[in-house]
Amino acid sequence: MPTRAPLWITEAEVVSMMDMGGAIDALEAGLLAEARGAAANMVKTHVVWGKGHTLHAIGATFPEAGLVGTKTWAHTEGGATPLLILFDSENGSLSAIIEAFALGQMRTGSACGVATRWMAEPGADAFAIIGTGKQALTQVAAIVSVRPIRHIRVFGRDEERRSAFTNRVRKEFQIEVEESKTIQEAVRLMPIITVVTRATEPVITAEMLRSGAHINAVGAIVPDRAEIAQDVLSRCTCFTVDSVPQAQKLSRELIAYFGSLDNPGWQRLRPLSQIVAARRGRAADDDVTLFKTLGMGISDLSLGIELYRKALELGIGRELEPPRKVLPRLRISEPPQTS
Numbered sequence: 001m002p003t004r005a006p007l008w009i010t011e012a013e014v015v016s017m018m019d020m021g022g023a024i025d026a027l028e029a030g031l032l033a034e035a036r037g038a039a040a041n042m043v044k045t046h047v048v049w050g051k052g053h054t055l056h057a058i059g060a061t062f063p064e065a066g067l068v069g070t071k072t073w074a075h076t077e078g079g080a081t082p083l084l085i086l087f088d089s090e091n092g093s094l095s096a097i098i099e100a101f102a103l104g105q106m107r108t109g110s111a112c113g114v115a116t117r118w119m120a121e122p123g124a125d126a127f128a129i130i131g132t133g134k135q136a137l138t139q140v141a142a143i144v145s146v147r148p149i150r151h152i153r154v155f156g157r158d159e160e161r162r163s164a165f166t167n168r169v170r171k172e173f174q175i176e177v178e179e180s181k182t183i184q185e186a187v188r189l190m191p192i193i194t195v196v197t198r199a200t201e202p203v204i205t206a207e208m209l210r211s212g213a214h215i216n217a218v219g220a221i222v223p224d225r226a227e228i229a230q231d232v233l234s235r236c237t238c239f240t241v242d243s244v245p246q247a248q249k250l251s252r253e254l255i256a257y258f259g260s261l262d263n264p265g266w267q268r269l270r271p272l273s274q275i276v277a278a279r280r281g282r283a284a285d286d287d288v289t290l291f292k293t294l295g296m297g298i299s300d301l302s303l304g305i306e307l308y309r310k311a312l313e314l315g316i317g318r319e320l321e322p323p324r325k326v327l328p329r330l331r332i333s334e335p336p337q338t339s
Contacts, residue, residue, distance in 0.1 A: 006094040007317035009307060014102045017310045020141040023110035023303055024117075028276055030062075030302025031114065035277035038064045041297045043245050046222060051077065054222060060297030062305060063089045071100055071300045084304045094322070096308045100300070103307070105138040107299045111242055112194055112216040113142030115272060115291035118281035119240060120214040124191035125150045130183055130203065131196040131219060132156030132165035139194045139218065140169055147192065152177045155186035184208050195219060195227045202229035202253070206288075209235070214282070214289045221294045223252045228290070233257045238282065238289040239269045243296040250294050273298075 018026070033039040042059035049055070059070035068089045073082035082100040087093065127143050129136055129152065136156075143149060152175055156162035162179055170177040180186035183203055187193050189210045196218040197203060204215065204227060220227045233239075233253065241247040247254050247269060248261060258265040272291070275281040282289055311317040 004312075005319040005322055007096045007308070007311055008320055009096060009098040009311055009317045011099045011102050013311065013316050014098065014100075014307055017307055017314070017316065018106060018303065020106060020109060020113065020138065020145050022306070023106040024113045024142065024145060026306040027107070027110045027114055027299055027302045030298050030305075031273040031276040033062065033064065033302075034271075034273040034298050038062070039298050039301070041243055041245075042070065043243070043249065044295060044297070048222075052224075053077070058295060058297045058300060060301040061089065062301055065305050066090060067095060067301070067305055067308070069297075069301055069304060071104070071297070071304075073100070073104075084300055086301075086304060086308055094320075096304075096311070096317070097320070098304055098307060100304075103300065103303055104295075105135055107303050108135055108218060108293065108295065109138035109142035110303070111272065111293045111299055112139060112218065112291065113146050114276060115216060115240055115281075115293075116143055116192060116214060117146040118275050118279070119238065119289045119291060120147060120192050121212055121282065124214070126152070126190055127192040127194070128153045128155070128180075128186045128190040129169075129194050129196070130155050130186060131194075132158070132161050133196065133198070135196045135218065136165060137168065137172075139196055139216070140173065143192060143194065144173055144175070149173075149175060149192075151175070153180045153186040153190065154178070155180045155183050187213075192216075197227055198225065199227050200225050202226050202232075204232055205229040206231035206235050209288055211287050215291070217253070217290060217292045220252060221250060223250060223255070226252045228253045228292075230257055232288065233290070235288045236290045237286045240272055240275055240281065240289070240291045241269050242272050242293045242299060244269050244271055246294045246296060247292060251292055254292060 044058040061068040069086040084098040084100040086095040194216040
């Protein structure tokens with residue numbers, strides 16, 4: 001891409017340029033690039049402070065597209081302001097800053113959409129969503145985009161929020177939606193289950209699940225959280241993750257199950273890019289299949305690069321003054337006077 005003024009792309013502009021179907025397509029293209037060695041992740045890092053606040057950084061390189069970048073955000077009780085920053089891969093100049101809350105929701109939803117496309121039973125037409133927070137609606141949109149869903153069950157701990165979310169899903173997707181009072185009731189006989197909670201202890205156990213169920217585990221992205229019980233993992237015949245190194249570093253459930261990194265059991269984890277490249281995930285005799293997503297830079301960059309391309313094409317985004325190439329001379333303080 002030619003050298004040009006960097007762009008600032010707002011949340012509203014992101015939403016205007018990309019829907020869930022477009023996000024799924026963009027992510028699959030990025031995963032195919034990863035599979036052929038044309039994209040690489042920067043392993044996610046985070047630090048915790050205060051009452052569970054977390055500072056995150058994640059990134060990836062797409063040299064064929066001429067871009068590299070990082071996404072960073074501070075998750076606090078008061079909220080978060082994620083930003084995706086794109087740089088020119090040849091000269092390091094700033095290409096774009098993209099407000100990334102909606103992008104992050106679409107990225108997480110699209111990852112589960114891609115995984116469900118390849119790992120859920122082909123005829124699956126029912127779905128359970130556990131959790132009714134900020135990520136939940138895009139998770140529903142992702143599953144509806146890849147399967148002919150006719151019936152959805154919803155569970156969330158807060159009854160009022162659960163009812164409001166159920167009504168919103170029913171209105172937006174024109175699908176039969178049922179409120180469930182327990183998780184067990186919500187997932188009973190369901191072929192597709194997405195869990196997107198802030199649980200610190202497992203909420204899904206093996207006895208709840210029918211044979212052939214596919215689970216998207218979304219919420220436990222740091223080691224002090226867990227959603228999936230160990231007996232569920234014992235039933236899994238196919239494990240898929242967005243990034244194996246990040247699962248080994250951040251997934252409490254998988255670390256507890258597979259143990260030390262020299263355990264050959266870790267070799268059972270298949271990166272999502274491998275499944276997309278092979279165009280095959282579920283085998284006919286699979287029992288429970290699991291997709292564990294922790295977020296990865298390739299996912300964010302896949303969507304971000306497509307958004308940047310569209311912004312240039314459509315003339316969207318506010319041009320920023322390019323950073324000055326010559327650094328100003330640093331001021332040096334006078335040393336303190338001594339008596």
